[in-house]
Amino acid sequence: MAVNNTSKVLLVLSALVALAAVFWPSGGPGGAPGSPEVAGSSNAAAEERCPLGFTGPNPHTFGTSKQQAGKGPGAPVPLAAMAPAARTSSAGGGGPGGRSARGGDDDPLGRLHLFFNATIWTGVEPPPGQEGAAAAAAAAAAGNGGGGGGVKRGRVPLASAMLVQRGGVVAVGSLEEVRAAAEAAAAAAAAAAAAPGTDEAAVQAEVEVVGHDMGGRLLLPGFVDAHVHLVPGGLGLARTGVADLRGAASRQEVAARVAAAAAALGPEEWVLGGQWDEGDWGGQLPDRSWLDEAAGGRPAYLPRHDLHMALANTAALQRAGLLQPPAAAAGAAAVAGAAGAAGAAGAADAESGVSAGAAAAAGEDGGGGGGGGGAPEAAAVPPHVEGGVVDVDPATGLPTGILRERAMGLVAAAVPEPPPAARAAAVAAAGRLALSRGVTAVGDMGRYPTADPDSPWRDLVDVYMPLARAGRLPLRLYTHVPLSTWRKLVPYQLVYGRSHPGGRLHWGGLKDFADGSLGSRTALMWAPYLLPHSDSDSDSSSSARAGVNNSTTSNSGGSNGGDEGCGVEGEGGGGRSTGSAPRCGQRATGREELRQLAAAAVKAGLQVSVHAIGDRAVDEVVGAFAAALAAGVEAGVDAAEEAERAEQRQQQAAAGAAGGEGEAAAESEEAALRRRVRQLGERLRLRVEHVQHVSGAANVSAALAAAGATPVPNPLHLLTDAPMLRPRLGAERAARAFPLASLAAAGLRPALASDWPVVDLQPVTGVYAAVHRAAPPPPVAAAANCLLPRHAPPLPQPVGTATTTTTATTTAAAAAGSSSHGADLAAPATAGEVCDAFLASVAAAGLGEAEQAEAASGCAPEALLLGGLRGPEGGRGGGDEAAVGDGGAGAGAGAGAGGSGGEGDDERLSVEAALLGHTAWGARAIGLEGFTGVLAPGARADFVEVAVGGRGGAAAWLGSDQPAAAAAARLRRCLPVVLRTWVDGRLVYDVEERAQEAAGAEAKG
């Protein structure tokens, strides 16, 4: 399907009547479908909202004047290899100055680019009345009575045209408004030309306008993914010899994939990869013997898909010093003996029958093994890992190969670090993937929790900075370093600021972990996990079951109120090596340690982002934030803002606003403290990552709101965790999980994130999951491929649809599945093949022509979903795929379609809120509010063109006159498809180019 939507129009506007340097016609009310609100979002307002120390709507030095453009050391450099933009600006022909337009150039001389014939969803949130304390408090109160109806936020305005210059948005609105803005800009340039000493050629360029006909497509701000792991994700894409264990359904399959990966490696190289899920083969946890033979003597280290557990083989444990090799075992008797002595302290639990953990076990085995002399291997130095567990086999006392949480670091540290060039290649690969999904900005959370604390620094200094200097960062990147290294960040910011002047690289986030994950039973909960009881539950392997049961026994006398018998794991910073998962999860960082670090960072004016999945972990993080903020306010961290606010209040009072003065005077000391705490929290963007479970007693949404925190939930985790919610937590806690709507209702702005590569990088399906709390039905996902050119790589399979059972959709789903998991770089199938398979299934279902036509356009009609073709999640989700409630069931931001009785139905986000979560709110979480994530004057021109298919087009879907439920229903039928992606006003991804590449490769092969 060829869409030639870009006309080659070159409008030459001569220097017209220069009325004034009026940038925008009115800034006031304008004609529909323009967006006067957008036009009115003045720089001053944006400045206020851009609080991470940036000084304007554009935190950088380039972009506004021609003196700066294209000259500074950090000026953007064209991504020649990735910017097939010829079509959009190959207008050719001589301009007024005789210059011919150069295709794909970044226009350093500042021509005006006018994008028209589009539906532009601007991502600009209309002001919800007052942003003040009262409004937020009222919202919090209203939103937390249950029901999750959501706060009624205004609708994001649509526009139809946009003016871009030097990669920045100059104007957004109706075509008339934007043309007027272009004329004004040209006139201003012409007037400037009159000034003596001006470079005439340069000025001449500024009066050129390049037109881009967008063919009626929907334009969205580039997606922001606020939490990814860029280097590990990119390494997984770029490297050969990686064992990708996703979907491996048996021990044999695991071994086969490991063997295949190992075959591509040298004899000493590590087999890496992972992403396994024991649920895929029935729930038994694997052990090192699964990998030993397949790896052919090479060390293998394979994290579970959630990255909170890992499987290491014998060679890897030996490299890490957790096992002695057989040859060394006898000779190491002395070492083992020493280990025994050291381990004695840890042996206390052994009496109670608990599998005593690596520490004690090492001691016992060290004695036995050394004495016997014939032991094939022996445990080595007893590891005491804070916030981690080395699983041991109760029978032998040796590590099984399963490492939980920070114990993963014992082996991860032994894996050689890829050199900077390899990591830079990984960033490039990650960038290609991200741009193809419409993601133009990411929050990078560093390498895995287990890597050493300096690795994110090495990525920043040795990889990201050089890429930024060379102009080779493919997307915008905001990076975190470990919270424990905050002292290093202070001088770094003094020297380098917070951003590279090129505008692509930003830093300043501090990351830490409060707990683990639900999948690994290490998320810290107030109440215990349910005991494993079914084969489908992941931890039901015999050894883990024994451990948990024993743990229950040893704790049974200690029940006390709030803890409900939970042992307090990791109190004061110490984790335990119990040999199995703890009952209520565990802390990854000691509570007091976390509080102290957060307080120190806040006092230094730094952003803190803490991973917290369990309800207790979330409460503790919020508590730490609140305390840190209160101390920060006391220390005057917010003194400057506070003085400014006081001045504003005085001015208002002086201006004679009756009542204003009274209100200001009426604020009690206590209320002032609460307000300042919240405002400081908002300014510093204190983030809670994941926020997957919230406590019942304390209203965590209110606490989060009071701390001005920024939640960063993962809708796609909902899909992977859904099957284990009930078995592990019970119905009540399961229903409250992933509280997306509650967070939005509390006046917060949840920034959505994938946590890639924990799950795939798919904002479109992330939006879908946030709205429908299910994966897109396979027919819808398959139908979306019909929107792509035939030879384009197919859309990835949405997470959670791997096990389709419905006959008629199997073909299509299988075809779609072949390209899953970001492997689109080398996907065998094409979109056309997936589409054909899908249409065959539609034909088999006996649909009428109209339905087939709609399906072919990418929108499976409801009949298709309801006529016996529903995917499994339709049943599991309890009504998610039931009749679509277009009838306005549930208004407001929190309302989705009118499903009935599904788990967590109250927590659905509206389409608009979900889109904001992946655009404007995501940008806010990475400190780039107003700079990206919106299409408004002052923002960078980062945007995606998407096809939505079906009748009525984009406006019928997102138009402000459409009820929220209609948008949700529409999303259920039509998965948007990213066709092109622009960063800094340059085309950096085009699905048609990819299609041609694929066709070329096919012809060659």
Ligand SMILES: [Zn+2]
């Ligand atoms: Zn993460």
